[in-house]
Amino acid sequence: MTLFKNPEFEFSALLALGASGQRSGEVGEVLTAVNAINKAGLSAQTYVETFRKLGDRLMKAPEGGKSDRETRRFRALRAAQYYAQALFFVLGSDDPGNEEELYKSGRGAWDTFCGLCDPAPVTASVPYGKTPLPVWFFRPDESGRRRPTVILTNGSDGQNVDMWTYGVAAALDRDWNALVYDGPGQGQLIFVDRVVFTPRWENVVTPLVDWLVARSDVTADRIALTGLSMAGDLAPRAAAFERRLAALVAMPGCLDPWLGFPAEIRKILTPNKQETNDVWNKEVVPHLSPAEAATLKKRFEPFSVPAMLAAREGKVFTDFYTPAKLIQSMAVTDVVGHIKTPTLVLDYEFEQFYPGQARQMFDRLTAPKEYVKLTAATGAQLHCSPMAPQQHCEVVFDWLRETLSGG
Numbered sequence: 001m002t003l004f005k006n007p008e009f010e011f012s013a014l015l016a017l018g019a020s021g022q023r024s025g026e027v028g029e030v031l032t033a034v035n036a037i038n039k040a041g042l043s044a045q046t047y048v049e050t051f052r053k054l055g056d057r058l059m060k061a062p063e064g065g066k067s068d069r070e071t072r073r074f075r076a077l078r079a080a081q082y083y084a085q086a087l088f089f090v091l092g093s094d095d096p097g098n099e100e101e102l103y104k105s106g107r108g109a110w111d112t113f114c115g116l117c118d119p120a121p122v123t124a125s126v127p128y129g130k131t132p133l134p135v136w137f138f139r140p141d142e143s144g145r146r147r148p149t150v151i152l153t154n155g156s157d158g159q160n161v162d163m164w165t166y167g168v169a170a171a172l173d174r175d176w177n178a179l180v181y182d183g184p185g186q187g188q189l190i191f192v193d194r195v196v197f198t199p200r201w202e203n204v205v206t207p208l209v210d211w212l213v214a215r216s217d218v219t220a221d222r223i224a225l226t227g228l229s230m231a232g233d234l235a236p237r238a239a240a241f242e243r244r245l246a247a248l249v250a251m252p253g254c255l256d257p258w259l260g261f262p263a264e265i266r267k268i269l270t271p272n273k274q275e276t277n278d279v280w281n282k283e284v285v286p287h288l289s290p291a292e293a294a295t296l297k298k299r300f301e302p303f304s305v306p307a308m309l310a311a312r313e314g315k316v317f318t319d320f321y322t323p324a325k326l327i328q329s330m331a332v333t334d335v336v337g338h339i340k341t342p343t344l345v346l347d348y349e350f351e352q353f354y355p356g357q358a359r360q361m362f363d364r365l366t367a368p369k370e371y372v373k374l375t376a377a378t379g380a381q382l383h384c385s386p387m388a389p390q391q392h393c394e395v396v397f398d399w400l401r402e403t404l405s406g407g
Contacts, residue, residue, distance in 0.1 A: 073116035092294025153228025170393035205238035243337030253361030280320035
């Protein structure tokens with residue numbers, strides 16, 4: 001399936017299209033938007049404008065009558081998806097300074113959706129350093145019965161709506177609890193609070209586990225942790241040190257996020273900060289195309305507040321060294337062997353960002369483990385199976401059920 005000739009736009013749109021299976025997208029809406037963008041001429045500007053307007057429209061009452069609670073709920077969820085689509089490319093648009101406002105539009109749609117759920121998720125702020133973590137705790141009902149719980153971890157550029165697609169809906173269908181959160185470098189913490197990623201993800205997950213085990217509706221010895229996209233690095237890092245987790249899923253397994261960047265970008269980094277930044281500013285930045293610059297702005301912003309703020313002003317960041325070293329420090333190659341938690345490692349045919357790393361992680365694990373590769377034979381190829389999140393969740397939750405029940 002080809003929606004756009006550009007692979008970045010193609011992958012993002014496929015995520016929106018695939019999300020339709022979990023009601024966090026709509027095939028007709030996405031394809032209509034794709035047609036409009038192609039007709040206008042594919043660019044960050046046309047993509048952002050089209051999906052933002054679609055989100056705005058869904059947050060209003062539909063034509064032809066008053067909408068009921070369920071209609072408003074899932075219109076808001078789809079709006080959150082479309083705002084997230086626009087947010088991803090806004091730094092390459094004509095109005096990059098609109099990034100925080102666009103994030104807040106998507107967050108508002110997500111919060112509207114959550115408020116209309118029955119029951120609504122419990123919301124809280126879990127202590128973490130100087131900036132607490134916002135959490136949304138979904139339950140199948142308000143009976144207070146103890147249940148297995150899955151902590152869903154997003155990657156470097158996902159939004160909360162992606163956690164609905166890749167876990168919340170599946171957990172609720174199986175009578176499980178699900179916890180969604182923004183960690184450093186994600187959602188509210190990066191776009192509003194300006195807190196970048198940390199390589200010590202156990203310091204993020206441990207307070208979440210503390211919060212969960214204190215609840216009377218959580219089975220304390222049946223808490224699982226999943227990590228989507230770059231969180232296939234973050235979640236294993238946490239599990240290497242947080243021993244109360246009963247199961248771990250890396251989607252996909254990622255040992256070293258820095259290797260997910262192009263080789264020609266990685267070679268810029270040297271042990272010398274001044275030398276590195278001189279090469280970046282004098283030899284690289286002047287030759288970047290607008291599209292290349294936009295991609296690098298987006299990929300570096302969760303690791304550098306100055307990079308994010310420069311991008312919002314339409315500029316390329318000047319300090320390459322600092323965020324590059326942070327990304328480099330997030331490798332988990334040396335700690336995977338410490339994981340004791342039973343682990344499922346997912347891999348994808350035609351994985352674009354971390355090819356080969358899932359198998360390498362699986363081989364390094366000494367804990368009980370399983371490796372599953374999702375393929376093009378069932379439409380589940382590419383990073384995170386964008387066209388097949390239902391299949392993805394079936395694999396993950398079947399394994400979780402078997403693992404947490406003891407086989």
